Amino acid sequence: MSTTQPLLIELGTEELPVKALPGLAQAFFDGVLDGLHKRGIGFDREGAKPLYTPRRLAVRLNGVTTEQPEQKSEVLGPYLNIALDADGQPTKALQGFAQKAGIDWSELERTSDAKGERFVHRATKPGADTASLLPEIVREALAAMPIPKPMRWGDHGYGFARPVHWLVLLLGTEVVPADLLGVRSDRMSRGHRFMHDKPVWFSAPEDYVESLRSASVLVDADERRERIVREVTAAAQQAGGQARIDEGILEEVNGLTEWPVAIACGFEREFLAVPQEALIATMEANQKFFPVLDAQGQLTERFIGIANIQSRNEAEVRKGYERVIRPRFADAKFFFDEDLKQGLESMGEGLKTVTYQAKLGSVADKVARVAALAEAIAPAAGVEPAQAKRAALLSKNDLQSRMVNEFPELQGIAGRYYAQAANESAEVAAAIDEAYMPRFAGDAIAPSKLGQVLAIAERLDTLAGGFAAGLKPTGNKDPFSLRRNALGLARTLIEGQLEVDFTRMLHRASESAAFQAPLRQLAEVERKSANALKSSDLQTSGETSGEMLAVLNGENIQSFVLERLRNYYADQSVPGQQFDAVEALVNSLDTLTLYDFDRRLKAIAEFAKLPEAEALAAANKRIRNILKKVDGDVPTTIDPARFVESAERELAEVVDAAIADTDPLLAQRDYVAVLGRLARLRPQVDAFFTHVMVNVDDLAVRNNRLALLKRLSDRLGSVAAIEHLSI
Template sequence: MANTATLAFEIGTEEIPAFDLKRATEQLAELVPAALDAVRIPHGDVAVYTSPRRLIAVVADVAASTEALEEVFRGPAVAIAFDEAGRPTKAAEGFARGKGLSVDGLERRDENGTEYVYAVRQVPAQETAALLPSVLRGVIDDISWPKSCRWGTTSEMFSRPVRWLVALLGDEVIPVRYAGITAGRATRGHRFLAPGPHEVASADALVDVVRGAYVVPTQAEREAVIRDGVAAIEAACGATAELPAKTLTEVINLSEYPTPMVGTFDEEFLKVPEEIIVDAMLMHQRYFPLYDADGNLTNRFVIVSNGDPAHEATIVDGNERVVAARLYDAKFFYEEDLKRPLEDYVQRLDEVVFQEALGTMRDKTARVVKLSARITAAAGIEASEMRDIARAAYLAKADLVTGAVVEFTSVQGIMGSYYAAAAGEPERVARAIAEHYRPRFSGDAIPADVIGQVVALSDKIDTICGLFAVGQAPTGSSDPFALRRAALGVLAILEETGLPISLVETIDASLIIYREAGLEFDNASVRREIIDFFITREKVALRDAGVKADTIDAVLASCIEEPMVLAARARALEAARTHEPEVFADLATAFARANNLREIGLGTGYKTAELTAVERDLSDAVEAAEEAVAAALREDRFADALTALAALRAPVDRFFETTMVMDEDAEVRANRLKLLNRFANVFSHVADFGQMAKK
C-alpha cells in the first residue's frame, strides 16, 4: 500500500488484574480494527501485545489519509417527491434533510421508466493523523472492565490508573489525550529492572524497546518462558509440576519478566492433608507444587518471579517464608480440628446462614437427611447403604465450621472426609463427604458410588427447590447461587448412574419437606418452575449433543416432565431420523396421513362390527401397537416403541388405498374417523410427529 506507515499505540497502567488483562487483550484485537474501519482509515493487520502494565496495538500499513468518497442514496420516486405543481413534498424535504442537503441539491435519475430523486454527497479525503486522536481515545473508552476505578482529579475510569500513553504513526507523535495525559514517544519498562522512561523513535520500534526494557510483551511468550523454566526445574529435580490452567493463566498475566525458581518447605508440613497444602500454594500464593515419580507431593514448589533473577536466593527465601507461614496456619488448624470428632461440628452449623428465608446450614442438613431417605427408599437401596447415606448426609456440611475450611474455603468437603476418617466413620461415608459437591463444573466427575451420589442429589435438589420457593431463581445471565450448575450436576448424576428414581417425585418430596418446615409458597407454580428449569437445562444439553430442536419439542409435546425420559426418547427419535431414515419416514408418513383427517371431538369408540376387512386389519394393528408401545414405554425401551409405531405404516397405507374416509354416509364416515383418532392417539404417547412433519 503506497504512502503508509505503522501505527503503534500503548496504554501504560498500574498492574491490571490477571483475568481482566486476558479479556482486555481479546477486546483490543477487535476494537482497534473496528475503530479504524469506522472512519474509513485503510490499514493492514493488527497485532496486540500486553503485559500487566500495558496494552499495545501495532497496526501495519496505515494509510496517510482516507480515500475521497462519493455517497449516493436513492430517495422516493419523483411522483411522490413533488406534487403536480412541481413543489417538493414532505417526503422530498425529509429525505434531503436527512442527507444534509437542500431539495435543490437532489438529482433526478431514470430507472426503467420511473424517475427517482437521489442525494449525492462528496466526502473528501482526510488526513489519518488528524483522525487518530479521537479514534484512539475511543478505543480506550470502549474497553470493558468488570470493575473500574477513578484516580487523580479526572472523571475517566479504567481498570487501573493510566500512567503513560504512546501513540506513533511512523515517527510522528499522535497527541491522544486521556485522563490528563497526552500521548508521546516515551514508554516505560519493567518496574524494577528497567523502569525508564525509554524513548521510542518510531512506531516500528515500540515493541523492540519494550522487549529491551525487560518486558515479555505477549501472553504466549510468557507462557512459553514459564513452561520452559518449569520443564528445566522438573528435569533437575526429577519431579513433575502441576500447572492448572486457571492458575497458569493468572501467573502468566501477573509478571512482565517471568522467571521460574524452586522453593522448599519443611517436610513436617507433609503430615497435613495434601489438598490443603496444594490449596495454600496454588490458590493463595500461585505457586506450582511438585510431585515425585510415584505421584506423591514433595516439599518443593515452583515460584514464578517477576523480580531480578540475579537476586534469586533472596526472592526464593522470601517466598519460602510466606509458604511456611501459610502451611503453619494449615497445620495448626488441621491439628486443632482433629481434637473433636466431626459429629461435634454439626451442632455449630447453626452459626452459618444458608439463606435468610431458608435458615442455617444445620436446617439444610436436616432437610438433606430427610430427602436422602426419600431418594434411598424410592431407589430400593439396601439397608446397609441406607445407613451410610443417612450418616454421610448428616455429616456432609460439618466441616464448614472447622478452622481449616474457614481459612481455606476451597477444601470444604475434602477436610470433612479426613476428619470423618479420623473419627472412625466408614470409608464410604468419608468418601461421600468429600465428593458430595461433585460435579462442580461441566465435565467434572460425579461421586464414585451410590452413597455420595444420593447425598449430592439431595444437597443440590434441596438448594434448587428452596431458592425457587423464596423467589431466588436465576434471571437472565444472573445466577448468584449457581443453580444452573447445580441442575446440570443433578442431570449428570442421573444420566451416568441410571438411578431408578423420578426427579419430579424427588422435587415434590423436597417441596413437602420445606412446607413441613413452615416455609410458605405457591406449591403448584414453584413446582412447575423447577420442572421447567430442569427440562430447559436438559434441552440445552441435548441440543449441544446434536439433537434437533424439533425432535426435542416433539417428545415434550407428549407431556414429558422427567428430564431423563426426555433425553432417552429424544436420542432414540433423533437416531431414527439420522441412522434409520426409513423407520422415521414410516413414522412420519403414517402419522401425517391419519392426523390430517382425524376429528378429536368424535372420540375413539368406533363400532367393530361395522368395519370392513381392511379396516379390521388396521384396528387389529392399532390394538397390537397400543400394547407394544405401552409395554415398551413402561420398560424405557423407546426404540422398540418407535419400531412398533413404524409397523403401522403398511396397514394404514392399505386403509387409505382402499377406503374412502369421508364417505357420504355420516355414520360410516364417523366410524372411520374414530378409527383414525385411535390410530393417532397411539402416537401421542410417544411424540408429536406433527412437529417434525415439515422436516
Template sequence: MTGATLLVELLTEELPPKALPKLGQAFADGIAAGLRTRGLAAADGAFRWFATPRRLAVTLAGVLPEAAAREVTEKIMPVSVALDASGQPTAALTKKLEAKGIPLTAVAGFERRLDGKAEALFHTSTVAGAKLAEVLAGIVQDALKALPIPKVMRWGDGDATFVRPAHKLTMLHGTSVVPGSVLDIQSGRTTRGHRFMSRGDIDIASADAYEPTLLAEGKVIPDFAERRADIEKQLVTEAGRQGATLGEYADLLDEVTALVEHPTVYVGEFEAEFLAVPQECLILTMRANQKYFPLFDAEGKLLNRFLIVSNMQMEDPSNIVTGNQRVVRPRLSDARFFFEQDIKAGLTPRVVKLGSVVYHNKLGSLGDRVQRMSIVARKVAALLGADENLANRAALLSKADLLTDMVGEFPELQGTMGRYYALAEGALPVVAEAIEQHYRPRFAGDALPDTNIGRALALADKLDSLVGFFGIGQLPTGDRDPFGLRRAALGVLRILMESPLPLDLVALIDESAASYAPGLLGSELPGPLFDFMLERLRNQLREAGHAQDVVDAVLALKPTRIDLVVPKLQAVVAFQQLPEAAALAAANKRIVNILKKADVTPGEPDVALLAEDAEKALFHAIVEVAPLARSHFQNEDYTDALRVLAGLRAAVDRFFDEVMVMAEEPLVRQNRLALLGQLAGLMNQVADISRLSA
C-alpha cells in the same frame, strides 16, 4: 496510498490480573473495529494484541494515513414534497438543502427513483475519507470505554477515569507519532520497560520495532501468549529436573502470566512436617495466596517443593528463593493450625450449631436444610439399593465443615475437609466420601459422585436448593442467578443421565418439596421447575452435539426418566435412517394436526364401525405390531420399537389415500379419530415423531 504498521500502547498501573487477557483482546478488537469502520484498515487486516501487568497495546499492519474518498447517496425527500407543479424546488426542499449545505443548483443532478410506492429525490456526493491523525484518539477512547470493566477510578486532578491510573500513551504510525490525547495524556513514542531491569524510559523508533525494543531494552515480553508459553516451558522443564509433575495448573498459569513481565522460574521448598496436613489445604494455600506451583510425585502426592515464577532474573536468586520460602512458611503454619484445631473440635459436635446459621430467611437455617436433605437422601438411597442409615448420617454431617476454621479461611475446601474430619472421628469411608462428593459436579466437566450414597446426597442437596428457591419465587432471570440454580439443575441432570440412575425426576422434585414444612413453598411445583430443568437439558444436549430436531422430538414428550433420554435420542437417530421414516413423520404430523383441530378426546376404536378396507387394514396392522412394539418399549429397546413401527408405513399411506377421516356420520368420524389416536399413542412413546417432519 500505502499503509504502515500502527502501534497504540497505554501504560498504566498494575491491571487486574484475572481480567488482563480479556482486556488486552477487547482493547485490540475495539481499535481494529474503529479503524476498519472508517476505511483506514482492511477488514481482514492482521493485528496483534499485547498485555502485561502495566500495559495494553495493539499493532495493526497496513493502516492508511487517510481513507479513500467514497460516494454517499442519501434520500432528500419525496418528489411530491420537493417540487411544485411546475417542477421548481419548493420552500421545504430549499430549507433542507440549506441545512445540509447543498447548493440549490445541484437539484438538476438529483436522481429520481421509486422509494417504496412514491418517487423520491436522491443526492450523491463524494465524501472525503477519514484521516488517521484526526480520528485515532477518539477510536482509542471509544475502545477503552467499551472494555469489560465493572468499576473505574479517577486519579490526579483530571477528570479521566479508567480501571487503573494511566501514565503514558504511545501512538505510532510507521515511524511518525500520531498526535492526540486519551485519558488526558498526550501521545508520544516513549514507553517504560520492566520496573527494575529496564534501562529507564524507552523510545520506540517505529511501530514495527515495538516488540523487539521492549524485549531488548525494557526486559519485557509484551505478548501475553508468548509470555505464557515461556513460563509453561520453564515450569515443565524445572518440574522434570525435580522428578515431579505440576498437576492442574492452567488457571494459575494464566493469572501468573498477568503478574510478570520477564518471568523466571525458581525452586523453593518447605519443611516436610507440613505434609501431615491434608494436601488440598497446602495446595490451595500455595496456589491461591502465593501463586506458587506445587510439585507432585508420579502418584499425585504433594512434595515439599514448589516452583516460583519470579519477575526478576538474577544470577544469584538465593534471596528471592529464601524470601519466598520465608513468606510461605507462616501460611502453611496457619493451615496446620486450622486443621489441628478443627480435628480437636470434631465434626459431629458442629452439627447442632448449624441450627443457628441462617441459610435463607424464608427457607430456615442450615440445620433445617440438612434435616430436609437427610429425608430425601434416605429415600433416594433406598431406591438405589443403598443403606438409608448411611445416607442419613452423611446428610447430617454434610454441611458441618462450613463451621470449621479451615473452610472459613478457604471456602473452596467445603466438602473436602468434611471428608477428612469425618474420617478423623471414625466415620465409615463411604459416608466420608459422600460428604465430599455431594457438591459434585461443581462445574461443567467435573466428575460425578461415584457411590450411591454420594449420588443420593448430591441429588438431595441440589434438589433442596432448586425446590426451595423456586418455591419462594427466587427464579434465575437473564444473566442473574445468585443462588446457582442453573448449575444445580445441570448437576441433577448429569447425575441422573450419566450415572445413569433409574429415577423419576418429577417424583424427586415432589419428594424434596414434601420435606419442607407445610405452607412454606408455593403451590406451583413441580411444573415450572420441571420445565426449567428440561430447558437446561435441551441446551446441554444441543451443546453435546445432538441434532436439534431430534432433541426437540424426544423432549416434546416431557420425559421424567432422564437416564432414558440419550437412548431415546439414539433410537430416533436410527429411525431417521430408515426409508419409512420421512413418510411416517409426515403422516404423524398430519395426525397431530387432525386430532388438534377435532378438539375431541378419542377413545378406543370400535371394530364394528370400520367401514373402509384401508381403515380395517390399518387397524389390524396396529393390532399386529402393538404387542411387540410395547414389549420393546417396556424393555427400553427403543431402537427396535421404532423399527417395528416403521412397518406400519404402507397401512398408514393407504389409509390417508383412501379414507376420509372427517366423515359426515358422527360415529364413523369419531371412530376414525380414535384409530388415529391409537396410532399416535403407539408411535409417539419414544418421541414426538411429527417433529421430525420437515
C-alpha cells in the same frame, strides 16, 4: 495513490488490574480495528492480536493504508412536485436544499424511488490522511473500553483504568501527533521497571516486539505464557515431580509479569499432614504459586514461584517465597489438628444453632431432611439405605470445622479427611466429598453411587426448600443457586444412569420442606405460585396446607428442572422440536425418571435421521387433530368385520404386528429399536390416508376407523410425541 505503512499504538500505564487485563487488551485492539474499518481505512489483519503486559496495552498492524478512499456522499432532496412550481421553476424548498449543498439548483441530479422522482446531491471528496484520523480512532477505542470505575489522577477531568504515563503512536517511521489522557505521543516507551531503566526507542513499528524483548519485556502474552509453562515444568521436573498448572492461576501470573522467571522452592514435610487441598488452595489462590505433585498426583514439599525479574540473588527470592507461605501453612496445620481433636461427629452438634434459611430452619434440620431423602433414594441406586443415611448425617458436619471456616472451598473435602480419621468407611468418607459434585459448570458428577445418592438428595432438598420459601429465581436473581442445583441434579440422574422416580421424590422433598416452614408463610407462597391455587382453597388445617403446597411445588420444580435440561441439551445441539416431543409425552406420565427421558431423547434423535420420520410425524399430527375433534370419548374397540377398504385392513394388520414386536422392546426400554420398527409402518399409513376417508356417514365404520387410528397413534407416541417433529 494510497500506500500502506505499519502501525504501532502503545499506551503505557501503572499496573493494570490483572483479572481484567486480557479483556481490556482485547477491547482496545477491537476498538482500534473497528475505528479503522468505520472510516474505510484498509489494514492487514494477518498475525495481528492484542499485545499487553501489566504496564501497557498495544496494537501493532503490519500494514495500514495511509489515506482514506474517496468519500462519496448522497443527500436526498425534495420530490419534483414540491421542488418545482407549475412553470418548472425552483421553489423555496429546492433553492434552500441547493444553497445548503453549496451549488446551483440546476447542478442537482435526479433519482427515483417508490414515491416518485426527486432531486439528489451527490458529491465526491478526497479521503483524509490516516494520520489525521488516528488520534480520534484511539480516543474512541479508549472511551469504549469496559472500565466500570475509571481512576482519576491529578486535577484532570478524564479517567482510565490506571494512570497513563506514555503514548507511542507510529505510522511507518513517523510519529503521529496526538494528545490523549494527559500525555503526548512519541516513539519512546519504557522497558522493565527494574531490569531496564532506560527509555526504549522505536524507529518503526516492526521493531516493537524485539526492542521490548531486549529491554526485558515480553509484550506478547502468548510468548509469556509459553515461557511460564516451560520454566515451571522444567523446575518441577528438576525437583522430581510434575507441576500442577491451573489455567486460571497461569492466566493471572501471565498478567502480573513482564519477564517471568521460575523459582523452585520448598517447605517443611510436616505440613504434608494437612489436607493437600488446603495447602494447594493457599499456594494458588493467595500466592499464585504452582504446586509440585508426585507421580500419583499427591502434593510434595516443593512448589514453583514466578518472579517478575531475573534476580542476581535467586536464593533471597526463594527465601521470600518460602517465608510468605509458612504462616498460612502453620495456621492450616493448627486448624486441622484442632479439628481432629474435636472429631467429625461432635462437630454436628453445632449445626443446630446455625440457621440454614429463616423459613426452613437450621442446618441440622436440612441434614435430617437430606438423610431421609438419601435413605429413600438409595435402593434405586443399589446402595444400602443405612449407609446412605449415615453419610448424609455426617455430610455437613465439617461446616463447623476450623478448616472450613478458614477455607470455605474445602466443604466436603475436609469432611472426607475427618471421616477417614474417625474410621468411617471409605465409601462414606468419599461420599461426603462427592455430595458437592458437580461443583461448577463442566465438573464431573459424583463417581460413586453413594456419592450420587447424597448429591441427589442434597439438591432435591435445596430445590424443594427454595420453592417452599418463595425463593424461585427471577431474572438474574438466584440467591439459592437453584438453577445450578437443578442442572447438577439432572446431570447426576442422567449421567449416573439412575432409575429414580423423579416425580415421587420431588413430591417427598417438597412435602418435607413445606412442613418445615411456618404455615402463614406457606399460604403466602401458595397464593403467589402461578395462580395454581386460589386463596380460598387454603384450608385451616396446617397439614392440608402443607400437602397442597408439596404437590404444587413438586410440579413447579419438575417444570423448572426440565427447563434447565432444555438448555443443557441445546448446548449439545439437540433441536428444540426433539426435546418438545419427549417433554410432551413425559408430562402426561404419572412418573418420570430423567435417565429414561435422556434415552427417549437419544432415540428420537436417531429416529429423526430416518427417511420415514417426517412422514410418520406428519401422519401422527394429522391423527391427533382428527381425534381432538371427536365428540365425547374416542372409540377404542376395533371390529375387523367393519373394515371396508383394503388399505384400512392392511394397516390394522401391520399395527397389530408392530405392537406385538414393540411390546417387549418397550419393556426393555430399547426405544431406538421401537422407533425403528414403527418406521416400517409408513407405506401402510400413507396408503390409508390416500384411500380411506375417516369421517364417513356410517357411524359404525367411522368409529371403527377412529379406533384404529387411536391404536396406531398411541403406539407411534409410545416413545415420544413424534408429531412435534412435523414442521
